[in-house]
Amino acid sequence: MRSGSGGASPRRRSDPGGSGELSRFSVATTASSASERSVSGAGRGASFLDAFRSCFVPLEARSPETSMSDDFHPSHQLSQSVSSQGSNSGSTFGSKRSIKGMYSPMHRNSSDREMPGSTKFSLPQIQKATKNFSPNLKIGQGGSGTVYKGQLADGTLVAVKRAKKNVYDKHMGREFWNEIETLQRIEHLNLVRFHGYLEFGGEQLIIVEYIPNGNLREHLDCVNGKVLEFSLRLEVAIDVAHAITYLHTYSDHPVIHRDIKSSNILLMNNYRAKVADFGFAKLAPTDSSHISTQVKGTAGYLDPEYLRTYQLNEKSDVYSFGVLLVELVTGRRPIEPKRSIIERVTAKWATEKFVGGNAIQTLDSNLEANDAINLAVEKMYELALQCLAPTKRNRPSMRRCAEILWSIRKDYRELVVPTSAMN
Numbered sequence: 494m495r496s497g498s499g500g501a502s503p504r505r506r507s508d509p510g511g512s513g514e515l516s517r518f519s520v521a522t523t524a525s526s527a528s529e530r531s532v533s534g535a536g537r538g539a540s541f542l543d544a545f546r547s548c549f550v551p552l553e554a555r556s557p558e559t560s561m562s563d564d565f566h567p568s569h570q571l572s573q574s575v576s577s578q579g580s581n582s583g584s585t586f587g588s589k590r591s592i593k594g595m596y597s598p599m600h601r602n603s604s605d606r607e608m609p610g611s612t613k614f615s616l617p618q619i620q621k622a623t624k625n626f627s628p629n630l631k632i633g634q635g636g637s638g639t640v641y642k643g644q645l646a647d648g649t650l651v652a653v654k655r656a657k658k659n660v661y662d663k664h665m666g667r668e669f670w671n672e673i674e675t676l677q678r679i680e681h682l683n684l685v686r687f688h689g690y691l692e693f694g695g696e697q698l699i700i701v702e703y704i705p706n707g708n709l710r711e712h713l714d715c716v717n718g719k720v721l722e723f724s725l726r727l728e729v730a731i732d733v734a735h736a737i738t739y740l741h742t743y744s745d746h747p748v749i750h751r752d753i754k755s756s757n758i759l760l761m762n763n764y765r766a767k768v769a770d771f772g773f774a775k776l777a778p779t780d781s782s783h784i785s786t787q788v789k790g791t792a793g794y795l796d797p798e799y800l801r802t803y804q805l806n807e808k809s810d811v812y813s814f815g816v817l818l819v820e821l822v823t824g825r826r827p828i829e830p831k832r833s834i835i836e837r838v839t840a841k842w843a844t845e846k847f848v849g850g851n852a853i854q855t856l857d858s859n860l861e862a863n864d865a866i867n868l869a870v871e872k873m874y875e876l877a878l879q880c881l882a883p884t885k886r887n888r889p890s891m892r893r894c895a896e897i898l899w900s901i902r903k904d905y906r907e908l909v910v911p912t913s914a915m916n
């Protein structure tokens with residue numbers, strides 16, 4: 494995914510690992526395609542080291558044995574088309590917002606789809622806000638569309654996601670409605686706020702809160718020439734943990750994001766993080782034996798168990814979060830094809846270093862190590878290893894991840910500012 498700055502000129506992104514883009518994909522085919530896309534690594538074994546190595550072994554993907562149902566769909570209640578303008582709660586885990594009538598695109602017929610889809614916005618309004626989708630206002634490019642910065646008549650800054658027009662790919666349309674459905678359900682300080690949407694005249698637009706300070710990947714790449722300091726990385730990890738905890742635990746119905754990755758973590762000017770991009774999000778299956786027909790996610794972040802079994806679970810987000818933790822410490826992308834084979838899969842390389850007692854060697858070279866950072870890095874890897882466990886039952890809940898990160902932050906702060914100095 495390529496993205497630009499929040500300003501008028503598109504931002505260039507550096508590529509220190511020479512890794513290029515991580516492909517976002519959905520595997521809907523036979524299991525062999527899943528195995529082709531999986532990450533290779535060391536063999537299995539009984540030792541601790543081998544146990545965590547197996548997080549990265551090639552998967553012997555198999556077709557689900559049980560008969561496949563279609564991708565899980567919530568039992569939609571018919572609805573109004575809501576434009577969610579509610580205020581953010583600001584509480585740690587946010588407030589539950591109950592949207593009684595969920596809008597169900599799956600249950601609409603095609604003539605409905607030609608109708609303007611939002612009570613809030615008209616196409617001319619959005620064309621005006623984005624200067625008719627001016628290339629100068631382009632702030633991001635993803636697999637499913639282009640993102641523009643816009644300003645509404647009342648001065649509110651918004652991000653407008655314009656879905657790709659691809660008549661041959663019905664999944665694109667599904668992603669669009671998926672994102673709207675999820676955004677309507679959720680509200681949390683660490684999730685991008687939904688303003689509304691519009692489907693009209695071949696355009697599919699999602700309008701959300703504009704987040705001014707770029708995405709986490711850009712900051713780890715020092716695109717602005719500024720290093721993201723360690724304490725802020727820890728704060729970002731906590732914000733993301735809060736956001737996912739909310740999705741898994743406190744939203745009306747547990748939501749699985751399915752695409753947790755650094756380019757989907759957006760930063761405010763004060764470096765508070767917000768999770769974006771709900772195109773792949775799903776309501777958690779109520780039936781634990783549910784089998785998806787499509788595995789979705791981004792290479793390098795994808796839960797190997799989900800890839801192998803097609804069984805979706807909240808713990809798939811926990812796996813991706815483990816990859817993100819390693820990314821925060823190392824600054825590297827999850828897969829760096831241009832590095833030596835040992836270093837190519839960042840999480841494997843870094844956690845092996847950790848187990849070997851050399852965690853600090855993996856610290857982002859832009860950061861300067863000190864006692865506080867050393868300790869925090871060790872603890873973050875301990876947590877990352879749990880998140881990256883090969884099977885979901887051995888991974889912690891997101892809530893547990895948040896609690897562990899709070900304690901890491903507490904210890905970090907105490908070491909950075911010794912108590913005696915505060916008295």
Ligand SMILES: Nc1ncnc2c1ncn2[C@@H]1O[C@H](COP(=O)(O)OP(=O)(O)OP(=O)(O)O)[C@@H](O)[C@H]1O
Nearest residue numbers: 494496633635636637638640652702703704756770
């Ligand atoms: N609300 C927002 N405010 C500011 N910038 C945004 C916003 N939403 C997205 N962006 C920018 O646009 C980029 C692409 O976002 P988008 O959600 O479209 O990804 P995507 O299409 O799902 O991409 P991919 O398919 O690779 O996941 C983000 O990385 C970010 O830099």
